[in-house]
Amino acid sequence: MSTAPAPDTTPSDDGSVARLAMVTLDAAETAPMAAFWHGVLGWPITYSDENYAMLSGPASALGIGRIPDYQAPSWPDDGHKQFHLDLAVEDLEEAAARCVALGARRPAEQPGETWIVLLDPAGHPFCLTDASAWG
Secondary structure, eight states: OOOOOOOOOOOOOOSSSSOOOOEEEESSSSHHHHHHHHHHHHHOEEOOSSSEEEEOOSSOEEEEEEEOOOOOOOOOOOOOOOOOOOEEEHHHHHHHHHHHHOOBBOSSSOOOEEHHHOOOTTEEEEEEEEGGGOO
């Protein structure tokens, strides 16, 4: 496990109330999720134990919290998925293959043509999107 500086939490001068410091995902186990997201994002795992893990990115962090009796969100979405991550990539199919090699699953239900829905090892849906669409 490497150590990296924590994300910057300095308030901005743009008049906003807050800045996103971290998104935390629930999971049954922290280590496989931390390893998966480290492989996908390249962010260092800056803390990890059986109950919690954190990856530190350049502007925010990703946390993983162990939840007893964790139940994965469903896909296709039946109204219980509360959020998902959109990740910008240069090549959709290449990125999808790499994520699957890291432990993601590619569900049969794919609702669009400019993105690919994948499920992380704990079942959270996330989308790979064409980076050119983000400007």
